[in-house]
Amino acid sequence: MAARLLRHRSARRGERGGRATGRRWRSSAIFQHHNLPGTILDRQTHFGATRITLHMLLLLLLLLSAPASNSEDAFASSAAIRAAIARPDALPAAAQDMVARLYEAEGYRPLWSGGDGRHARQALQLLQEAHAHGLEPSAYRLAAVPGQPDDPAAHGAAVDVALSGAVLQLLSHLHFGRAPPEPAALPAAEQGPDYDPVEQLRRALVQDGVAQLANDAAPRVALYWRVKKTLAEYRTLASLAGQWPPISALPHGGKLIVGRPYAGIPPVRQRLILLGDLPGADAAADDAVYSAALAQAIRRFQSRHGLDANGELGASTMAALAVSPAHRVRQLILTLERLRWLPAVRRGRIVAVNIPAFRLWAFDSAHPGQAEPLEMRVIVGAAARTPTPLFVGQMRYLEFNPYWNVPRSIERKEILPRLARDPAYLKNNAMELVSAGGKILAAGTADSMAALRAGTARVRQRPGPRNVLGAVKFAMPNPMNIYLHATSARELFDKERRDLSHGCIRVERPAELAEFVLADTAQWDSESVREAMQPGPTRTVRLGSAVPVVLFYATAVTDRRGRPLFANDIYRLDQALARALHMQ
Template sequence: MIVGKRSFRLGAIALALVVWLPHGAAGAAAPAPAPAVAAPAPTGIAAELRTLAISAAAVTTRGSRPYDERDWLARFYIARGYAPAWQDRGYKQASAALSLLQNAGVHGLAPAEYNVDGLARQLADPALRTSARFDAGLTQAMLHYLADLRVGRVKSEYHTSLPDPRLTRTDPVDQLRTALLSQRLDQAVAASEPRIPLYRRTMATLATYRKLAEQPFTALPPLPEGVKKLEPGASYAGVATLRARLVQLGDLSASAPAEPAKAGIYTDALADGVKRFQARHALNDDGVIGAGTLAALNVPLTRRVRQLELGLERLRWLPDFPDGRLIAVNLPSFRLWALELGPGEKNPLIEMRVIVGAAVKTPTPLFVGSMRYVEFNPYWNVPRSIEKGEIIPKLARDPGYLGKNEMELVPLAGGAPVSTVDAATLDGLRAGQYRVRQRPGPRNALGAVKFAMPNTDNIYLHSTSAQSLFKRGRRDLSHGCIRVENPTGLAKFVFGDQPQMTPAVIETLMKPAPMKTVSLKKPIPVVLFYSTAVTDREGLALFPEDVYKRDPALEKMLKVRSDAIAQLR
């Protein structure tokens, strides 16, 4: 049945509905409108569509979707005088709409949530396809589909208010109305997709993994477990299965040398394939098979398909970004992409490894902001949480800790920084009368450069002197900020529209010197997102571990929505 989810909106829509109501339905005390003003009451299918629209708009509670669509049918059909939308000759528009809905799976969406089978049965039945129920049902399904593509199926962590501002700027009702007039429903669908290039690449990967999951050799037996440290040259009972799986996933060429005559040997050729697999799964890419690598190799392809579907949902949460430069960081992949959105884009321009907040204590939050300036040879203003949890205990044990680490105390009431600590100064630090900062230099935790994007969480991107940490597979090691592998390359990217900031100037500014702040000519959007399945610039599927354990929560939200929709039918 057709059920909406929002109290009827006052204004033009409400007035229009009142005009169409029969005498007395708007209240006994209301005088009948003058004959010259009153619109003729709709009859037949138009009257039925009006009734369905009124019923949808009058529902008092909002449903499980992240948008409020209760007035959509009313707004759509009022503009048409309640004329049906899908009764063209040969039902070509209805057939095109159903084809698009049936293909929703390419976006990781579920066709069943749009009642595709039910609508297809109605379209095939001459008696049902001319009904108001079919017409309104197909309209509602298409509106939901466009909105789901636009903002996702569940409330995102970036847009918490209703209505979602993206639906204010791109109204699915207007989109569908325009698409019907132009007979290009496919254009409305394409316009609703996220603009970030990662989305299309992840769609392509989903199609690939769906095909892999359907093929007979998907049913390879699990690799034998109990392996603690399998190195090249060692014997392993699962060698044949390992080779087949690496070939299946594209990490090993089918023409790669097979095992030597002596069967069961883990060869160097297999190890090379394992290294590629490990790199894609945020594991130490050393070719040594341990428990983590073995567990990742044994993940069913159906699970990888589901991860890609969840990844597409998360990409639909992202806000609209204008044409121009964009910096995107996927936290579980420990990767940063620098992109250029707009005509003629070639993306990404830069890709690099990053270090993010530790999962146990200081996970990096999801975030959308703007990079506005860069500090070369920055001070590190130590967060209060680190002062309390780390600095103060160390100072209590070693009063010389500040000097050994190029740190100083800055009086909050003003005055010169303090580099020596006595009992009174330590008590003042405990009481919040000082803040700790680390001076620029080789020991500075931020390294040579800090990319600032003002926000309440005090999260930013910065370099680091601990370059060896980027060789690790799992890199959730920071206190919450993002450490970047190639700070010079990122600096060249963000200053790409400032001719005076030449590569030579940037490299000079990154050498030890007093701190210097340089503003960006134009702020650059920065998004920190989370996806356990995404595709890199080479088209390789990345399946990092769910380090922050966010996938189960998203699965639960999607199930609640799916169950709620099923109960309405």
């Protein structure tokens, strides 16, 4: 992406980009040498929001230049370390308990002043590279080190404790996230071993593993690392692209015709080149012509942004083209944060639904290279009324030809008002009234209607072509009664915006999803699944082992081919998270 930018920007911007690249190279090269002043100088010029003061520079020089043989005498006795920990302004509140546990376990000895200072330099590099994970290095309060300038022992202890606190806080943020998770009702049923930043740091100091701490703390999910790479690319795009002016709507007044010139095409072409949707070989065409290559580039862009890939420059496509790289950077940072919230799930088959993208993926994490993930469109809960909750459930059984047991909230808000207008509504929609004991009641009588209003009777819809759950329901028991299912209203999958349900998730290709989750059961194949989905009695099939279903929210992800995929913030959760992370 950076190469595309440099080819298509002015020489002045190209030179500026070259200087930025030079700074990045110096950053990586300096940290490979024991050259502390160079490291500090680079910290002052790279990632401009972060600065290390001269006072901090002197403290770090004092820390890293101490000979190993007398480090305890030069810096901190046990009492000095205890005093540094006890200072109320020494550490962020979130790190205080971790730091106290760390030094208690280590006998209140200094941890960073021995040897040649390699571990301390590696720790500083970890803090600098927090930026690559979408975290802000300035959040780790190295510059706020207390102590008296004329007291080397207090200085040394303060530096040691502050560096430990910063590293522990970074590890905690990388593994658990900075902000409290968005509403998530259920954890995964199977969790991995607990992650403890204190124990991880202790082990790394003994085993010379400080440089690997960040990688070990970050989520071990392939999507996380793909998004992290895309974040770096879009940061480069944001820094080198300069201003991102709006693109005016094309004045063609109708459908674009391939081969014709249009006044508004050149800025669209240039933007697609920068975003990588129009390859360089196709970029040399006449700037103003709506060519076949340009139409294909528009379709690629539309596909990446969840739009109807028709090659037309409608309002939705123009709006997506107008979104700046800086905004995309923010979306990617928010995705990295949300991925840190996800609980660990066992390796094996997983179903993941990205709510704002209206997409489902099903894959086997134990064998990632064996097959392409199953991907399909979904319909999710309506943003204004019934948003789909975010959680990790466990799919345990399937129901072929299911009944739809209408939730009480829908009975009150929709069924009862419709019955008041049309007493034949239940009959016309293949519905029936059922008593608490399971007895079918006569619809339309005063007693049955009174029972329905009182909640002692309920409505269910019989299996069949009109059933809203379609031919199969994927059950994952949870208090919110959320599940995946087929649908009789298949035309809704053609809509661009598909938050249309009461909260459950309608899947586009239910037969293929059923084959996927039943793959470990010998008697099920594509033919038997399709046979079970034919009209007939309800049939419940329990899975040999539960399949985790991850319902998550990300307006920016990166697919296996490395394509950045963006979606609209339909539930407005990005705004709230950005405020929680102080990004606004």
